[in-house]
Amino acid sequence: MLKLFEHDKLDVNNLTPEQTAIEVRKLNLHFGEKQVLEDINMLIPKNQVTALIGQSGCGKSSLISCFNRMNDLLHGCEVSGQVLISGNDIYHRKQNVATLRTRVGMVFQKPNPFPMSVFENVAYGLKLQGVQQRRKLDDAVEQALRETGLWKEVRDRLFESALTLSGGQQQRMVIARALALKPEILLLDEPTSALDPLATLHIEELLNQLKMQHTVIIVTHNMQQAARVSDYTAFIHEGKIIEYSDSDSLFTMPKRKQTESYITGRYG
């Protein structure tokens, strides 16, 4: 409860450009006829953990998919508005999507290790960037695995198949795989929903360390988790941001009725 007495929380509606990692302006997203996101405007603070909460199908996963343009892969998906990262609109037609995704890493709900060795998995992104030198790869892999606290567990089996790891280890390896590229922003789409409590704890601890170097955005169903790990929280309902503020205020003194109903479990 120490957090309650911290008063260095930023006002998410008035961030300076230096404090901002992502600026979303008038973002609308359609899947064919269906409008999934409606007029989203938000500023996401740098080097903080921001959580997106809301019911299933409310559009929170679609929103973080906009941040690294994973939505492009889906048929019939149309985006309008702007998403600015370091001042550049990522939906600009000159934006290279592959480069964007190296800067904005993403981790999915279910661990998706590639059927290769642990080393190959973590080095996959770097090799795509043209890093061939064995030394550089070795160092980067070790560093990424250390960052996720996995190094001690897997250093003797780096060249064994990644599928032999446990679910929690796999998910941390997937995070390490994204971290190897040194992204500014890390998107996590319900990263612990397929994991057991202990593995979840590991990941939550990890998120706290990660925010030193990266901006972390996490989508979660689990409100306790959002309250535990995040500095800021946005509540999304039916494609709109209902309330967005620092987590302590949002979970203790929600300003909107809908938010209160949701966090107290009256619906959703």
Next chain:
Amino acid sequence: MVNGKFNHEQKQSMVTSLTAAVAGFLVLVLIALSFFILVRGGSFFWPQSIQTIIFQQSNGSYQTQYVKLDAKTMRVGEEIMHYRFSSAQQLFSGQLTLKQSSIISAEISPDVAIIELNNGGTVIAKVASINDATGNTLGMQAFEAVQGNIVKLIASTELIRKGELADIHRALASLDRRGVKADAPARVKLSKRFYELQDSLEEVEQELAGFTLNVAFADGSIYPLNMREISDVSFPNSMGLTDKMLSALSAFAAFISDSPKLNNTSGGVFPALFGTIVMVLLMTIFVTPFGVLAAVYLHEYAPRNKMTALIRISVNNLAGVPSIVYGVFGLGFFVYVVGANIDKLLFSDDLPAATFGAPGIFWASLTMAILTLPVVIVATEEGLRRVPQSLRDGSYALGATQAETIFKMILPIASPGIMTGVILAIARGAGEVAPLMLIGAVKFAPALPIDAEFPFVHLQRQFMHLGVLIYDGAFHSQNIGNGSSFIFACCMLLLLMVLSLNLIAIFIRNRLRKQYAQN
């Protein structure tokens, strides 16, 4: 009231029994097929006993012959025996067709020999004696020593021919070109040496001709066989089981390493085996990248619309086009259009003799590649479909482009599926005969498609193919006996070849599966 007759469990067990019966029938058919081919093919190699029969001729007189049984047939309630025998007139092509009733006696005497000649023929007779070059008569025990002698003599003549004699030929030829006078000292010296060598060769040849193996036929007549023509003498009647097995093994080894003899009815099938394997491998080299790339486009890039569906349906239907149609296409398009134009552009010096404008192994394997293309495309697409979306997303999320994702992630994971396609393509390609006969497979090809002659790989050459050999043999020897077990032996070999190619491919697939297993 059919529904009321049986209870639920009875119905269940009926369905189980029905499916099990069908599966069992299938296994039976498979066993019967391989057993039949193996037995008939294997009997080609198994040393057969030689009978000494006494039979009544149509004019009432009696005759004795050493015979080998080729086949038995039934005609009007009586068994007809088809025998092979040798005589001075018909050294290895004598055939006897006798009614069972006309055979007075049949026995097996241990000292009748089968003498195999280098030209592929076999002589059935008793061995009487050996004559050496000086006319001395030796016993059979000297056989190996004499044979060793002959090998040495032949080797020495080859050495002279290919060594010194060839050098002198070349030197003389170059002297000619420089316009050296006929009586120039160098030329005279060379010519003299040339004639000396010729003489010594002739001497050796004469000595060689002096070695004869005298064989006795059943009627008591003696026939001298030239020793240098003989490759092997065996006594099947006095062989034990082990000897017979060893003999069968060495016969099999000879079968797969020798050239065909006596109009493809005897000898080995090495050129056909080699041609088949080279054709199948070339086909695999052509079809795999083609099929994989086409499948990648259809599954990964093509928009999901009616056009793509139409293309997919057409590809599937291509698999059902009769193979002879592909053969005609290969001949009409590849050989007469593409090949003829290649000749015009690149080999115009050789025209009108065709280089690529004639049927050959290159066009044959290309045609077979087109024939097996649908199989590879369908199997590859199936493999691509099995790569989960989560892995693709994972790759994209790490900054991979679509091409990088396909070639670094999806294709390796789909590789077992691709191998399945390749296995099916090999099985289909190796067994196909009809199109090959139009586009390059021939009854007898003097040269192999790959040999020691520059540029080592001769893709324009015609080639021999096991399937074509079988077809040809079956078509040309409708009469029983001669060559029919040769055909079965070819069938067995073809079966073994397809099986081993498949086993290799399956082995590779299993390794890939293990490497890229998903959970």
